[in-house]
Amino acid sequence: MRNRYVLLADAVVISCAALGAFVIYFGWLFFQFRPEFLPFLAVALLVKLVVFYWCGLYRRYWRYASISDLLLVALAWGAGAVAMSLLVAVALWVGWIQEFSRATLVIDSLLTLLAVGAIRLSIRVFYDPGVKTQPRWPFSQGEETARKRVLVVGAGDAGMIVVREMQRNPQLRMDAVAFLDDDPEKLGKRIYEVPVLGNTGSLKQVARNQSIEGVIISMPTAPGASVREVVETCHNLGLRSQTMPGVFELLDGKVSLSQLRRVEITDLLRRSQVATSVMSSRYVTNQTVLVTGAGGSIGSELCRQVAFSRPAKLVMLGHGENSLFKAHANLTKTFPDVPIHVAIADIRNQARIEQIFRKFDPKIVFHAAAHKHVHLMEENFQEAISNNVGGTGILVETSLKANTERFVAISTDKAVSPNGFMGVSKRIASHIVRDAGRQSGRLYTVVRFGNVLGSRGSVVPFFKEQIARGGPVTITHPKMKRYFMTIAEAVHLVMEAGGISKGGELFVLNMGEPIRIVDLVEDLIRLSGLRKDQIPIVVTGVRPGEKLEESLWESGAEVQVTANPDILKVTEPEMPVDAFLEAKEALQQAAQKGDRLRVESILCDLVPTFTPSFNDPLSGDDQAAEA
Incomplete structure (x- = not known):
């Protein structure tokens, strides 16, 4: 969605928020005795849109909004609310208006926050295939059954990113059926609508109960012994296992499905991650x-x-x-x-x-x-x-x-x-x-x-x-x-x-x-x-x-x-x-x-501890010379 349409949508909801604040506080007939509404509406549109633009709300790609983007919305809203309060105070002091309800300012600010946030959230939800409801028509049944049922071992940050990428990319034909994780706090919880069904020790039971066809090991910080246990269970069950690289291979910490690979001997022998200083190198x-x-x-x-x-x-x-x-x-x-x-x-x-x-x-x-x-x-x-x-x-x-x-x-x-x-x-x-x-x-x-x-x-x-x-x-x-x-x-x-x-x-x-x-x-x-x-x-x-x-x-x-x-x-x-x-x-x-x-x-x-090997002391050239 282009940001100029987002700006127009903001202008509409800012107007609605101002109108709603006056209606809530003064009732539907406020026009008859509140002449300050129209000046307030004009100032709200000008000030808030300028503040939002200055804060960068119209330089964001909202279909990929993150927590930091939502924090930016809150910051822009706060700046707009403060600016409006200051302008109303100046107008009262100069005498441009005779009175103004503080409750109206509060209601207007809250309605603006809800409306502006809702616009961006709706864009994020609309473009997120992970939360869309996909209709299942009879003719698409074969396509559904062709999707591979995958078990993700590790419900940490790496596992969540792997599942999210599966949901966003249906062309991968991979369905994350469940998580396994050894953290008891996560057991029974749902992450991106995918349940945590047990710990790594329950892999055999979960794989059989859920008809699992493949296993992804998303534990980049886990020691080799933990990876080995999962791999051996998969081998015994006849399941193909893939893994994310270890933490030292992921220099920038970025995880994606493109990094998945077969389990190597390096994964089985890696050791527990030792916390190191960020400044060490x-x-x-x-x-x-x-x-x-x-x-x-x-x-x-x-x-x-x-x-x-x-x-x-x-x-x-x-x-x-x-x-x-x-x-x-x-x-x-x-x-x-x-x-x-x-x-x-x-x-x-x-x-x-x-x-x-x-x-x-x-x-x-x-x-x-x-x-x-x-x-x-x-x-x-x-x-x-x-x-x-x-x-x-x-x-x-x-x-x-x-x-x-x-x-x-x-x-x-x-x-x-x-x-x-x-x-x-x-x-x-x-x-x-x-x-x-x-x-x-x-x-x-x-x-x-x-x-x-x-x-x-x-x-x-x-x-x-x-x-x-x-x-x-x-x-x-x-x-x-x-x-x-x-x-x-x-x-x-x-x-x-x-x-x-x-x-x-x-x-x-x-x-x-x-x-x-x-x-x-x-x-x-x-x-x-x-x-x-x-x-x-x-x-x-x-x-x-x-x-x-x-x-x-x-x-x-x-x-x-x-x-x-x-x-x-x-x-x-x-x-x-x-x-x-x-x-x-x-x-x-x-x-x-x-x-x-x-x-x-x-x-x-x-080097006193050096012990020469029992090799023939003569090289081939030396032997020829001796002959």
């Missing part, structure tokens, strides 16, 4: 931020969450142009107002890195670039040293020269008591960053965590491919355990840790309990709609550089809880600074020569 706002490894899983998620905080400029630095192209395209589509630049470079190329820093002058650096595959780094130890150690050293040195204020490096639990080149190289890289923070007094810090679910090259996509092929799924050991966290949650905590840094700290994310890899595989098989006995699991043996279980910190480390219980401050034995400076050049030279034994010897001196 605001330190990137209006700053130039550079992210290394920006084309990778963690790097691209860092870019997404940084862009959400509205930096002055975001620089995506990486070596692979294809992954950077894809990540950049997604970000520019989601955040069109954020200046985003791509810098293709190898972090080991010092001249190129210095050129990028001179061009963009980043004040904050998130360092996510690294070689991370354990068994590949055992065969290519030279790359682990040159990239993870040498590349980090170049980035830190360049950041210090460029007066970069904050540097946050990503580390791994494989850096704890490492027995592979990947882990020990990350341990030394952590030392480089933290030592720079302590020596310079700048906010240079390290954040360590375990495996992230769904990252590029992680076990989850690999297992999914094997399951899709019908198996077998290969695991290295039935007792192998790993710490897992979703990418979005890990990055959220990384950014928060960067915000609380004082310089030189090692923060470790609270990863919860480690998960057996075989249990992870069985979950993936069930989520694929199969039974465990349909997909064989084959044990291939532990590879060089791997451990059955990882640790999050060294034995004897001092662990302190920060303001966020999911971020721990850990103090571990440090490398002697002088010894490290002397060994750094020797380490890189030995790696360049491919001298594995010399590299291992230097690493054992630098």
